[in-house]
Amino acid sequence: MKLPAIRKCSLFVVLGALLPALGAYDFPIAQAKYAEKSRPGDDGKSLILHHFSYFQPGVSFGKIPAKRGAFYEFSADVTALRTERNAFYAQVTFDNKHEKYHSIAELIFKKETKNVKFIFQVPPDSERNYIDIGLYSRVTGSGLICRNFKLQEVKRPESRELILTSPAFRGSIYQSHPIRTISGFVRAYPEPARVTLTLRRGDQVLARSTGKSFSFPVADDWKEGVYLLHAELFDRNGRKSGEIEQKIRKMPPSPVEVVIGQDRNFYVNGKIFHPLITGATDLERNKTAAQNGITVFTIRPNTEEEARAAFAAANRDGYKLLIANYYHVGGDPENDLKRWFTRISSIIPPDLLKDPALFAWILKDEPAILGEPFAPLLDAYRKLREYDPYRPIFLNEAPEGSVEQNRVYSEASDIYGMDIYPVGRRMHGSIGEPYSLTSIGACAEVCGKAVEGRKPVWLYLQAYAWHHKNPVYPDLAQSRFMFYDSFFHDVKGILYFGISHERGILRRSFLPVLFRSFNEIRVVHPVFASGKRVAEDFRNPVRTIELLYHGQRYLFAANYTTKEVTAQLRHGFPDGGIPVAFENRTVTGKNGRLTDRFTPNAVHVYTNDPAWRTLEVTVPEVWLSSIREAPEEKK
Numbered sequence: 001m002k003l004p005a006i007r008k009c010s011l012f013v014v015l016g017a018l019l020p021a022l023g024a025y026d027f028p029i030a031q032a033k034y035a036e037k038s039r040p041g042d043d044g045k046s047l048i049l050h051h052f053s054y055f056q057p058g059v060s061f062g063k064i065p066a067k068r069g070a071f072y073e074f075s076a077d078v079t080a081l082r083t084e085r086n087a088f089y090a091q092v093t094f095d096n097k098h099e100k101y102h103s104i105a106e107l108i109f110k111k112e113t114k115n116v117k118f119i120f121q122v123p124p125d126s127e128r129n130y131i132d133i134g135l136y137s138r139v140t141g142s143g144l145i146c147r148n149f150k151l152q153e154v155k156r157p158e159s160r161e162l163i164l165t166s167p168a169f170r171g172s173i174y175q176s177h178p179i180r181t182i183s184g185f186v187r188a189y190p191e192p193a194r195v196t197l198t199l200r201r202g203d204q205v206l207a208r209s210t211g212k213s214f215s216f217p218v219a220d221d222w223k224e225g226v227y228l229l230h231a232e233l234f235d236r237n238g239r240k241s242g243e244i245e246q247k248i249r250k251m252p253p254s255p256v257e258v259v260i261g262q263d264r265n266f267y268v269n270g271k272i273f274h275p276l277i278t279g280a281t282d283l284e285r286n287k288t289a290a291q292n293g294i295t296v297f298t299i300r301p302n303t304e305e306e307a308r309a310a311f312a313a314a315n316r317d318g319y320k321l322l323i324a325n326y327y328h329v330g331g332d333p334e335n336d337l338k339r340w341f342t343r344i345s346s347i348i349p350p351d352l353l354k355d356p357a358l359f360a361w362i363l364k365d366e367p368a369i370l371g372e373p374f375a376p377l378l379d380a381y382r383k384l385r386e387y388d389p390y391r392p393i394f395l396n397e398a399p400e401g402s403v404e405q406n407r408v409y410s411e412a413s414d415i416y417g418m419d420i421y422p423v424g425r426r427m428h429g430s431i432g433e434p435y436s437l438t439s440i441g442a443c444a445e446v447c448g449k450a451v452e453g454r455k456p457v458w459l460y461l462q463a464y465a466w467h468h469k470n471p472v473y474p475d476l477a478q479s480r481f482m483f484y485d486s487f488f489h490d491v492k493g494i495l496y497f498g499i500s501h502e503r504g505i506l507r508r509s510f511l512p513v514l515f516r517s518f519n520e521i522r523v524v525h526p527v528f529a530s531g532k533r534v535a536e537d538f539r540n541p542v543r544t545i546e547l548l549y550h551g552q553r554y555l556f557a558a559n560y561t562t563k564e565v566t567a568q569l570r571h572g573f574p575d576g577g578i579p580v581a582f583e584n585r586t587v588t589g590k591n592g593r594l595t596d597r598f599t600p601n602a603v604h605v606y607t608n609d610p611a612w613r614t615l616e617v618t619v620p621e622v623w624l625s626s627i628r629e630a631p632e633e634k635k
Contacts, residue, residue, distance in 0.1 A: 025064055027149035033060045041145065048081070049088070049135050050143040054369050055400060055430050057091060057134025064151065066131045069124035071156045074103070074133065075117035077148040083110040085331060086141030087371030091134040092120055095127040102405035107329060107373040108144060119157060138371020160188040162231050162244040165454065169260040169392070169414065170385065173218065173250040176270040177259040182229065182248060183215040192233035192241060200228045224250050254390045255354045260414060264456040264492050265529050266392075268320075268359075274525040275359070275493035276518065277322055278463065279500025281626075283313050288620035290319040292515050293522030296359050298322045298500070307347050311357045320359035322394070323348060327364055333376040341383050353388050360415070361393045368409050369398040381412035394458060399429025399443045406450035416451050418443040419460030419497055422482075424472030437601055438560060440482050444489035456492035463514055464498025465506060473510040479517045481601040484558050487528040488538075488545060494521060508627045511619045519617050520582065524605070527554055534572065542567035542598055552609040554581075559598035568595045571606065581605040581612035 029040050029047050037050040038058040052058040066072065080086045086108045092101040103118040122131060133151075137144050164171050166183040173179060186195050197214045199207040206227070207216040229246040251257075259267045266273045273295070280286055280297035289297075297314070299321055301307040307323075314321050325344050330336045352358060363381055364372065384393055395413035397406060399420045410416040420443045421428060422435060432442025440459065447457040461482050465471030474482065483494055496514070499505060505514075531547030531554065542565055544557045555571050571578070571594055577586040578594060582605065587594050596604055605612070 080110040087138035175253040277495040293518035314357035324362040327380040417458035421462040458493040463496040
């Protein structure tokens, strides 16, 4: 469910007082559904909430009457059972066709009682006249006491946003990636009758416009520093109803600038760069993986010496680094932030910020599902981007939660993404069909909606087996489907998880699949990143995208079913034989149609690009010799 103009009450100022409640609901503590250790409180007016599952609530209230299209405020007083870190959030379920709403995690300690509240809207076209509310306890604490539940109908809150579409990266102008305009739009509720916008540098007015959308030219001679974009909103009576300001910075040049463009691609000192990322292992394996398509390795250095050695190897062997020193919230967010930043800046001191090996940072892994509170995470993001204004920051989430919850957490990032490993999996999320390969695209869609198409999306794909005994890895068809499904959903960077995991890769037979995937992604990624889409068809079991790139035509076709399919596909090739890339065969095209057979989840690529006829891959010996085969489990 998309809440226009509200999205996240923790980030938007709710302007003006809410009207008195139009309706209220008393929560029947005794009638709630309790999972495992959760139970009613001894006083009959409270409940004890324990962590039960990442995907199912500890306590739930069912069939709460609710008006379609109405806005409601939920509130509760929450206290920790012991003096330790706990987190609380709620999930609102509407019907089978609308997304759930998730509130933002609130960190709770015994020394305090927090009044947790949030506002949501029931979908106007909901199939039901009731909602369900589930309560979650997260992180490491012993549980929570919840009292004084309230659910009351309220008037829709006022909200105002100034959205920049250019510059696309952090509202900043970089020397290596010049822009032509400062563009964007104003989004507000109530809808303003008139909007005026002014662009200033100090006291100097550079441009003015009226209307919710704006586009101001950027002059070549603009000086470095801060520019102020100011919007004034007026109601029907001509009275000012509000104003918004947005700072835009023209940055001084840096030896290395990694900039996200308006196309959501990555540019290193002005040249496009295609991230294909995996965990670092030993230097020789890193080197050979880089020769086969990996462009970035994730590292977690513990000392400055470790970092400098990794930077030297990256520069020598031709790859870049993604720094993962996660921010963790403890009992004192302010001091936690200071300690974390002191550690970061000592391991990666200022002179390394000028090193070309440094590509980007990872701020956190799966914060929402772990119940990490958002506000301290946003402070950490701001601190890190202040320290390094020239590198993007990535935040990864689990395949769980609503678009609204992910939208909030995505604000603490420049790149947002999820990890999803559907082959041989245990329950790992609830987006799409969790046990299907199509969950890859479903996660990409949620992330794309969360960032409203204004930030790049990355996905972690599977180089990992859920079961350490008799491990099951993706075969080549499954692996190819997963990365093509990512590209079909406009993913801008792919990461592979499992290579540097504590168990590592447990089957040598998976290595040819992995290295073939690396090399094929290296070939196709530039086409998806920069090619011109001339046609697409997502209506049929075999979905297609047709692109033009550097004068060559490419038709990508993927079977989105687990059945064998014979499909007739539209195309723009001349009549005659059409090569099938990487397969050493051709099909016949006539009158803009071709017919081909697809095995389950198969992907075929048709192109007149002669460089794509074959793809020969050899697994480096250093990788084969490094794998310790896991013994088969005795049956």
